């Protein structure tokens with residue numbers, strides 16, 4: 618396994634400042650991303666169960682059974698980890714990013730992502746990575762890393778485009794991004810993105826309620 622560099626190097630005032638290449642390249646597509654809480658566990662489960670066997674293999678490193686997926690969703694530590702999602706107009710989770718932080722870990726976090734096939738190729742995976750990098754940075758973490766199969770062309774493209782350092786070993790790839798320290802702008806970016814995602818969710822929710830009321834004369838239980 619390749620070793621992840623000592624993140625403290627990034628704090629060395631004499632070293633070259635770290636930049637996040639993709640973020641400096643406008644324009645990026647607007648994707649309403651919002652943090653996901655435990656109240657969305659059922660939607661998370663539906664999202665992961667909708668992944669094909671091949672996609673489960675790419676996402677988890679093995680062809681996770683439905684049972685394993687249930688256990689994974691139950692084990693998500695909301696509050697410690699961060700989950701971001703993209704909802705479609707039916708309030709289904711089209712895409713999910715998981716930033717996993719080991720207990721006691723203050724330096725690095727692991728990024729995992731999945732986008733349902735109908736949402737792919739629209740830049741959602743790329744935007745979720747950028748959002749995860751801002752979140753990790755704002756938490757004071759120094760490195761965001763991810764593991765994937767070396768055959769995962771889409772994920773490798775996202776990693777390279779974000780300026781990650783990529784190591785291939787056998788059939789597996791590990792990639793990491795050294796994060797700059799947080800600043801006013803990075804917190805503002807996160808705030809604006811969260812608000813945009815929240816407003817998008819409320820609007821979709823209101824539209825859905827209104828449509829059902831119009832068609833059936835009553836509103837469904839709020840998701």
Ligand SMILES: CC(C)(COP(=O)(O)OP(=O)(O)OC[C@H]1O[C@@H](n2cnc3c(N)ncnc32)[C@H](O)[C@@H]1OP(=O)(O)O)[C@@H](O)C(=O)NCCC(=O)NCCS
Pocket residue numbers: 672675676677728729730731732733736737738739740741742743744763764765769770771772774775
């Ligand atoms: C990997 C994944 C998250 C990408 O999501 P996405 O929303 O389609 O990603 P984006 O649209 O931001 O970018 C994907 C890029 O890879 C390209 N791409 C797609 N398939 C590719 C392939 N086989 N080889 C090379 N590039 C590929 C796309 O054309 C796109 O590039 P572009 O923006 O220049 O057109 C999605 O395919 C997925 O959920 N796969 C299954 C789970 C998985 O692999 N998770 C990653 C493990 S951590």
